[in-house]
Amino acid sequence: MPLPPSSSAGSAPASDQDLCLSEEVLADLLGDVKSIGGVTGAEVVGHCTRLVVSTSLKAAGEVSDRATTICDDAAVLAYGFGIGSVSVRAVDSSELATGIKGAPCARR
Numbered sequence: 001m002p003l004p005p006s007s008s009a010g011s012a013p014a015s016d017q018d019l020c021l022s023e024e025v026l027a028d029l030l031g032d033v034k035s036i037g038g039v040t041g042a043e044v045v046g047h048c049t050r051l052v053v054s055t056s057l058k059a060a061g062e063v064s065d066r067a068t069t070i071c072d073d074a075a076v077l078a079y080g081f082g083i084g085s086v087s088v089r090a091v092d093s094s095e096l097a098t099g100i101k102g103a104p105c106a107r108r
Contacts, residue, residue: 020048021081029081036073038066044083051078051086059090064107067096071105 021029026044033042033053041054053074057067071088078086079101086105088097099105 020044025081029077032077033074036070038070039074042074044078048082049084051075051083053086053088054093055088055090055096057088057090057096059092059094059096064096068105068107071097071099075099075101075105 021044029044030042033039033051036053038055038057039053040056043052044050045052051074053070055067055070057070067088067090071086074088075086084101086097086099087095088105090096095108097105097107
């Protein structure tokens, strides 16, 4: 009997991304998010519940407006795919802004 993908010998565990969006749709979404100025990476986690956006921003007050703008821009893209929240991270991985579907993004 074959083992499920997450426990197959010699293969990496299936990610949450594999379970919620097709590879093509996921690649398009992440590519669009990565095209936002200041974004260095993006990933969908929690079975399509959260989009985590990495940026080149430092964890400082003067960049928080930019983080909120990035969050709003990413949210427009993510919410159309059923993703319920967005988290924007600084270079040091600290959270700069968050948003949930139905509400504007806010500074952290």
